[in-house]
Amino acid sequence: MITVRNRCELLAALNVPAAEATESVAFVPTMGALHDGHLSLVRHAVETGSLVVTSIFVNPLQFGPNEDLAAYPRTEASDAALLKTAGCDILYLPTVDDVYPTGFATNVTASAELSACLCGATRDAGHFDGVTTVVARLFGLVQPNSAWFGEKDWQQLQVIRQMASDIFPRIEIRPCATVRDSDGLALSSRNARLSDTDRKAAVAIPHSLGFARQLARAGAQPTEIERAAKSALGEAGFSVDYLEIRDSLTLELLTHLNEETLATARVFVAARIGQTRLIDNSALIGPNPQLEEALAPQTSMASTARAAVTG
Amino acid sequence: MITVRNRCELLAALNVPAAEATESVAFVPTMGALHDGHLSLVRHAVETGSLVVTSIFVNPLQFGPNEDLAAYPRTEASDAALLKTAGCDILYLPTVDDVYPTGFATNVTASAELSACLCGATRDAGHFDGVTTVVARLFGLVQPNSAWFGEKDWQQLQVIRQMASDIFPRIEIRPCATVRDSDGLALSSRNARLSDTDRKAAVAIPHSLGFARQLARAGAQPTEIERAAKSALGEAGFSVDYLEIRDSLTLELLTHLNEETLATARVFVAARIGQTRLIDNSALIGPNPQLEEALAPQTSMASTARAAVTG
Secondary structure, three states, rough: EEEEEHHHHHHHHHHHHHHHOOOOEEEEEEEOOOHHHHHHHHHHHOOOOOOEEEEEEOHHHHHHOOOOOOOOOHHHHHHHHHHHOOOEEEOOOOOHHOOOOOOOOOEEEEHHHHHOOOOHHHHOOOOHHHHHHHHHHHHHHHHHHEEEEEEEHHHHHHHHHHHHHEEEEEOEEEOOOOOOOOOEEEEOOHHHHOOOOHHHHHHHHHHHHHHHHHHHHOOHHHHHHHHHHHHHHHOOOOOOEEEEEEEEOOEOOOOOOOOHHHHHEEEEEEEOOOEEEEEEEOOOOOOHHHHHHHHHHHHHHHHHHHHHHHO | EEOOHHHHHHHHHHHHHHHHHHOOOOEEEEEOOOOOHHHHHHOOOOOOOOEEEEEEOOOOOOOOOOOOOOOOOOOOHHHHHHHHHHOOOOEEOHHHHHHHOOOOOOEEEEEEEHHOOHHHHHOOOHHHHHHHHHHHHHHHHHOOEEEEEEEHHHHHEEEEEEEEHHOOOOOEEEEEOOOEEOOEEEOHHHHHHHOHHHHHHHHHHHHHHHHHHHHHHOOOOOHHHHHHHHHHHOOOEEEEEEEEEEOOOOOOOOOOOOHHHOOOOOEEEEEEEEEEEEEEEOOOOOHHHHHHHHHHHHHHHHHHHHHHOOO
16 A cells, blocks of 8 residues: 555556556545444445545544534544555545645535535534535545445435536445444444443434334334434433434435335434534435344334334 | 537547547537637647547526626537537537536535636626536546636636646646737637627727737836726727736736736736627736737837827
């Protein structure tokens, strides 16, 4: 694996004959503090036989003034070791000035419809425009054939999918399933900041998704599902930013579930415990093996819930 | 020359082995109504040995509600014949829906500093954001190695140069000198709409640039130059949107000319006659052979002007 720290080195690494001879370039943009979720993106990209480029860049544009930019975990040395083992070919580790040199003046604005709700409504303004701008900047530098993103950040995935469809139609966006701990908590760089107590309580997040899925199967409507799942999160000590049922692709709020809307319905959650904000999501029906396997022992909660709603 | 009318055909044309074997792709985005200025871009691109792609697309995003979108000249058949003769390989002639399909939701915003002045201040709001968005869209589709633009639209060139530097750093922006009629008028698709009388009067536009250059050489300062050149345009029947002296690269207004500021000073003009708005620009000192050659017989006007200012 080659590590490059500026655009010039990056372009040189991409333009050596060995790299050019590779049929395609696969790109995994990250903010570092890598966990098995990121590494699964890299492994999937490696499996395609592409030259795999991973970037680690904590993008200031996507953090608001009240957010955790300074506190965002940075674990560069261990990240590099993990990427090497996973089969990454080029690691791009730029400074802020390399990504946004003096005079940088362009904003790539996200779809207003996709970015106004969920994290767009609860995080500081401009979050998703910061995401689309940095991803566009990195896409233009790397010019990959494919780019890999985790489904844990589902809204971000849809926002990037639209931006890429509009501005980088030749880059294929490849989503990968959320990787979870054995208790069901989605892997996240922010999990490292949870106290032991909060980490135990955090299982309430995937449980709220499983709970919503059980209620939906039992015929409950969004208002009931959202109220019950929020209440369960509150009891576990979480302050809920949102728990909503929306269409998977358009992110439109669903107020009524029927056969048609259920097919693409998705439950989204963001909640805070201590200083940490966690997000997660799941299809409301249909298989979610990672989530179901982790929550399997927890059937009693779902049964109680079902009884409470339908009873 | 292959003519393609949608993205799908464009990508197929770019991906045939013959095209892929070409070392590089050169791109000339246009709004059609082609004249020798456009064709000089194509000829320069052909000289590089690249596969040359020209697009003809009258971009609605860059026209305001009070502007001439509907009246913009469309001469598709003769454009195609001219491009074929000039050596273009692929002509992309899309519909509005092919460039902006349903769901298109991204804006690529131009540098605020470069786009607020000159045409950004006098045309309808959003003009340059419309330009950067369509150029980014086309850059992402074509993925050229170089893209060719005329210096007549100098501000547009700087805005695109910044956008490309930010989002498409691997695309080389290649400016080409303004092509002029024998009397000095810069070629423009809008010239076709001038009446015979207005076409004759339009020579006042390049004369105002030549006049400004003469005054600058005689030691005049921006206020004097702007007043004198505006007055000459007014006498020729023009309503002046702007006539300003600014830095060539930053487009900052220059209020004082000295050895340092003169080196990069540029005079910019936009003025209306009848229903037609014409623009032009020139370096304030240094060679501008195309302009000087055309204006050479016109020395008496410059001498008179110099006497008026310095006397």
